[in-house]
Amino acid sequence: MDMHELGVTQSIVEICETHAAGRRVLAVSLEMGDLSGVVPEAVAFCFEACIRETLLEGARLHIERVPGTARCRICAAEFAVRSYHDACPTCGGYQVEILTGEELRVKQLEVE
C-alpha cells in the first residue's frame, strides 16, 4: 500500500465527515484525474480501512476517472495527454496547458 494514497484517502474521508455534519454517509462519488498522481485502485483499497468507525462506515465508493486533456499554447490544438511531459501532436511543441485530468475531489455525497 502506498502511503500517498492512504493520506489522500484520509483527507477525503475527513472532508466527507465535515460535509455530512453528523449524518451517516451512504455513498461517496470521487472525481479523480488521470494526471492527479493518485491510483484509484489504491484509494478504493484504503477507503475500506479509513471509513471504519466514521460516519462513512459501510458507504459505497464510486470513482469517476477524468482523462487528461491539454491545449497547445502555440497552435491551440486540444489533445489527450497521459503525462505532463507529452508534446503537442500537431506542432510538437511542449508549451501545453493542462485542461483536465488534475481533478481530485469529492463530487457527490449521499447522506441519510
Ligand SMILES: [Zn+2]
Ligand atoms: Zn501545437
